Amino acid sequence: MLSQSMPLNAELRPNRAEDAQALEEDTRLRNDIRLLGRILGDTVRDQEGADVFDLVERIRQTSIRFHRDEDRQARAELETILDSMSISETVRIVRAFSYFSHLANIAEDQNNIRQMRAPAVGGAPRPSVLDQTLAHARNAGFGAVELKRFFGYALVSPVLTAHPTEVRRKSTMDREMAIAALLDRRERVQLSPDEVAASDEQLRREVLTLWQTNLLRRTKLTVLDEVANGLSFYDYTFLHEVPRLHSALEDRLNEEGELGSFLRMGSWIGGDRDGNPFVTADVMRGTLRLQSSRVISFYLEELHALGAELSIAAHLADISEELRALAERSPDTSPHRSGEPYRLAVSGIYARLTATAAKLDVEITRRPVGAAAPYASAREFKSDLDVLDRSLISNNSRVIARGRLRLLRRAVDCFGFHLARLDIRQNSAVHERTVAELLDAAIPGMSYLALSEDARVALLSSELRSARPLTSSFVKYSEETLSELAVFHGAAEAHAKFGPDAIPQCIISMCKGMSDMLEVALLLKEVGLVDPSGRSAINIVPLFETIEDLQACSGIMDRMLALHDYRKLVDSRGGVQEVMLGYSDSNKDGGFVTSGWELYKAEIGLVDVFERHGVRLRLFHGRGGSVGRGGGPSYDAIVAQPGGAVNGQIRITEQGEIISSKYSNAEVGRSNLEILAAATLEASLLQPRQSAPRREYLTAMDELSSLAFKAYRGLVYETEGFSDYFWASTVITEIATLNIGSRPASRKKTRAIEDLRAIPWVFSWAQCRLMLPGWYGFGSAVEAWIAEHPEQGMAFLQELYREWPFFRMLLSNMDMVLAKSSIAIASRYAELVPDVDLREQIFGRIRREWHLSIETLLDIMGHERLLQGNPLLERSVRHRFPYLDPLNHVQVELLKEHRANNPDEAVLRGIQLTINGISAGLRNTG
Structure with a gap:
């Protein structure tokens, strides 16, 4: 199967219709797969013996015959081979074929990267999807000013979830990324013969290590393990590529002034309680600390590097007065930096940021150069960085400002001190039981669960207007109610500690009526995130999941937006109401065709309702990785939305194995982020405005x-x-x-x-x-x-x-x-x-x-x-x-x-x- 002499890809033959470039790309892909396959084959032979290697090849050849023709003889032969194997042999065979799948994925990913980099036929640079969409927009009459205005109110938010479909361990992924990096270097660097030999040996070393690394986790993941795994993708991609994407788009528009930060990362990991009893208030707090620790550590690393770069001497370059004042406030007393105002300013910023980490109770490894006051907010931190930026630009050093400083300023704008916007989610039935217990205890003789829907809506609306708290220290509540209240109190603490972007959404799974949304509003009021005057510090987001709920969602939202007490909450959130649509449960409920169609019709109905009420609709698409859960190419999915359904803002879940396939490589990750931005622009400005086809x-x-x-x-x-x-x-x-x-x-x-x-x-x-x-x-x-x-x-x-x-x-x-x-x-x-x-x-x-x-x-x-x-x-x-x-x-x-x-x-x-x-x-x- 895996040796050089065996036809690893005998079945892979290009079609005659493909052009020469496609043929060349195909050949290079086959070469990479053969290289990795040969190394894996040698590893199997060395580690497990020639007998196991030969057995692998017999199974592969027989399987090909069975797959092609449903050959009964091949099937009988295959069953004979498999029946004759011991359990020990079987496990070895499984590992060999499994690792080949992993290695083939690496080769394909590298080939995709190669295609992204390659020039188009004729040698012209190959434009990205975002470049093509911007060109399309300009041809349609949208100038830089209009496009800048669009991105000023746009929101593109990939939301990472911990849904369990990623079966690989992080240890396996790390080895695979090392192999990918070696292939990439061979592709991009002209290696000498000695370097090629060294690269071959390193590949063999990595494949052997991979072979000897346990594919399976021995212990069950905790929620905070899932959080840590999710944070690794910020190191791989998001912390670097989100700022770069904004900067590149800013340059493409070639318009004075900065572009609004429209790309905002979201997360459910550590906040999604629906069906997961292990997500508690303490786990949520731990999640926020881990997120904040990661982003502040990143800022400190960048500041350290920035200080090394900004060795500008005061007697060789002018500085602004505000930069001079910032440098004078620095606690850095080193004589080596006395004539370097930018370095002094960066040291002062660094000291304030480490003090901020201490105030937020997040762990960092770096230490300040002296004592300083913490920042009150990420906005205050960015304003100090802006001082550096303005000083450089005003003194003819714009090219320096456009380097690391520009990307750091953009990162602070996108990630704040919270890194990702954490959604909290719970099933409507849990909210219902919690509110019922609170109301029944607060109003003697009350039986909330016995009330009709209309009676519940009336009661909940009245309670929203009341300043009276529902909870009492004299009442002994159930464990479930105490747990739910603790989470809402934790959300309020997070707003006070990290800012409102730390937890901006509360999502209601299996939302089936108006009372489901009002119950959440009442729980938020209990902790101060909604006040009796009708202001809300958080978005209340219904999630409609089953076929029946999708069919009812337009009517529910029509009545909600007509309800005075709820409409005040929406207006306090800028007149934007988010609605989440569930692809997974609707598919399991009604099948692929009906799920897709009911989702589409629900969007048409929601667009109509929201336009009538003068409220802006933001859709949150709960898509999975597989087609059966709403997966498929993101660009096609967004552009295929009915007219008015995107309107500049969209949130989409990124789940399980899809996260690693899209975002474990920075270059691929950047491309996927650009695809989301391009599709949002295309669907918002360039698609016909009618909400439905013929x-x-x-x-x-x-x-x-x-x-x-x-x-x-x-x-x-x-x-x-x-x-x-x-x-x-x-x-x-x-x-x-x-x-x-x-x-x-x-x-x-x-x-x-x-x-x-x-x-x-x-x-x-x-x-x-x-x-x-x-x-x-x-x-x-x-x-x-x-x-x-x-x-x-x-x-x-x-x-x-x-x-x-x-x-x-x-x-x-x-x-x-x-x-x-x-x-x-x-x-x-x-x-x-x-x-x-x-x-x-x-x-x-x-x-x-x-x-x-x-x-x-x-x-x-x-x-x-x-x-x-x-x-x-x-x-x-x-x-x-x-x-x-x-x-x-x-x-x-x-x-x-x-x-x-x-x-x-x-x-x-x-x-x-x-x-x-x-x-x-x-x-x-x-």
């Missing part, structure tokens, strides 16, 4: 959605025994044994699909290569629709695909997910279902729908094969399957052993390793 498009999509919903619900929720089939034919039980997150997999201790979280639901279907949440119901819906509308037929659906970005994105994502599926491999997992009749009934329906969905998808798109329009991904999928498929086959055999109660711990460990390898091979699985 009426006949909407009607057709309504009918398709209804038919797909019926097919999906008919299988998942209305077929007797389906939950038994799901639990038997997937690794859902075994996924729970992985230490990949702090949150439980189910909301309740049942096997019901309704109670299962969307992440393990999607993750499990990906592991068995069905990806059912990303396509099921589409084929039968199209077939039935065409039967009902023969006069429109396939031609009309092809028109929808050509003319409507929403429909095109829907099909494009389905194209990707179906290409990663394999009905042949899925059939092996179906055999894990002990009830033969149940197995044949359900898998037979799934197989028919899979074939029908692919057939109808290709007909509508006018393609002959899946991924025909995405050759880069097509090649990626084609060359990794021969190494991915064996992991599935081995996983099935291990599942049989595990479920037969084999006591060998290596069996479960082998299953866990296969989950890791399959996840790496598929990349966006949860």
